[in-house]
Amino acid sequence: MTREIIVYGLGSMGRRIARLALERGYTIAGAIDLDPAKVGQPLRRVLGLPAGQGDTAVSADAAKVLGAARQTVVLQATSSFLAQVAEPIERCLAQGHDVISIAEEMTFPAAACRETAERLDRVAVQNGVRLLGTGVNPGFAMDMLVLALTVPCGRVDHIRVTRTNDLSDFGPTVLTGQGVGLTPDAFRDAVADGRVVGHVGFEQSVALIARHLGWQIERVEETRAPIVSSVARASDHMTIEAGQVAGCLHRMTAFAGGREVLHLEHPQQIRPDLDGQATSDRIVITGDQPIDMVIAPEIGGGAGTAAAAVNAIEYLACAAPGLVHLTDLPINSPRVLTA
């Protein structure tokens, strides 16, 4: 079992991952980040932890950190998009390290770009290492948990997943990407020109589910609608008036065999409670075993993604070298390390 890891990226999520990995008994052999405020600092200070033995200094020199350590698992947390993480991931693989990435598109990279996914798979195979993408969404709430619920189903006719969450913890970058604070008209313009993206990862959830169930998806439909607030709402980072946009209701529907088989719906907004909306994860499966599951409040995305990444370390070795998908592995539970 691997006990040495490298953390690549020390933004909000990278720091959560690093703190959890230390709590769980892993040794952090290297920490990579480009932020001048962090470079050269002891990692534990950057993590807000008291100084400790065997601490490493944050470095901006990825090649040096990756070259100094041998056969670790790199936990990579820098961006949502395959195009931005492919090069740093490839560098890790080429240096003989396994990689666990929380980039949303990495949970099923071929759904973002088949060529890049194939190249990463090839590099991993050539170097005898493994590459996995994970997280809460995509990676759990709208795909792996859905698949877990199909175990007692003999036939699945349709799946509907709704994740209603609260964006209040997030800062301006995330809120802008969801159109928070816009007028409904401005929201539609921002969707049209790509400033409002909604959720990143529907394609990956559809692909994970379809691959595991053996579904041949023929097409998908996607909509992004403004969640117009009927009341004033305020989070730490943003205040909106009644009639303004509180967030984005992003939906994707997938079709197979000429009919709808999967509907994913993800309303993301600030303070849904102020407008009478409770947060939850809901999964409804129609078939020979009807299942209606609710988790309320919803699974925490930040803590959950850090946990999913750290939990995966113990299971990665189950897979053959190459690009690994979560559906190839046993359930990635938090395994207590024993001496």
Next chain:
Amino acid sequence: MTREIIVYGLGSMGRRIARLALERGYTIAGAIDLDPAKVGQPLRRVLGLPAGQGDTAVSADAAKVLGAARQTVVLQATSSFLAQVAEPIERCLAQGHDVISIAEEMTFPAAACRETAERLDRVAVQNGVRLLGTGVNPGFAMDMLVLALTVPCGRVDHIRVTRTNDLSDFGPTVLTGQGVGLTPDAFRDAVADGRVVGHVGFEQSVALIARHLGWQIERVEETRAPIVSSVARASDHMTIEAGQVAGCLHRMTAFAGGREVLHLEHPQQIRPDLDGQATSDRIVITGDQPIDMVIAPEIGGGAGTAAAAVNAIEYLACAAPGLVHLTDLPINSPRVLTA
């Protein structure tokens, strides 16, 4: 991928498994049952299906059926208890067949008898085949689904699982084992002398969860209490008066590190609705990611167990020869067979 299976046991569950396997495109190469009313009959007639091509006749001669087919998967459904299924399972393994059993104790046979589990493992390894136990409970509702929900958890402090179901579909054998129709005093006597057993499988659920989370269970506590009805209740098979026992509230609590870590609670009764109780599966996880999950109504046990068994066929080949546990495998979703 294996497309040929043998069904060993054609009771209520074995017939459900056989019907689902046919629906799902598998070929049934042999069917074994001792019931004189079934022996010699075409399988499809026993299953209540119209006659079809390539049908097999039910046989009481297990050795002959197992010897005639090569390298199939045997779906075994004859009893809940390891002591009763070990011998027929061993015979299947020795003939070179993989085995999927729905015997409750087979989901973690070492929790019932370590020696027998080790012997079955040895025979499977020697013959290069795999042996797996599965079902809804144990096997899913109170263990594998619990583990699936721990994926976004960095630290699990405590797990509480409550499965509230309705026994109205079951006949006198099952109802007697739950004490339905007794007085509260007679129920306590029946627990004491072993006539009321409650649920079979808590030890297996505890073992599956503990093994996957790396918990060292120190001891368990177990109680069986009468569910005394405040109203008259009637199912197709049994009628009770107010004050009589409607079923058994069976609980098991497991301790690790000197404290309670897992509480399983399974009230099984006829017509809980008549006494104002809704049926459901509920899982509450306490730790750094609090999760409160409800599936209402509860997952259907009969259909679910048949599905779990048939779904497992496609995943068994992922494991090395020997005794396999569900925690070793990818999620056993219902995979659509492709040509």
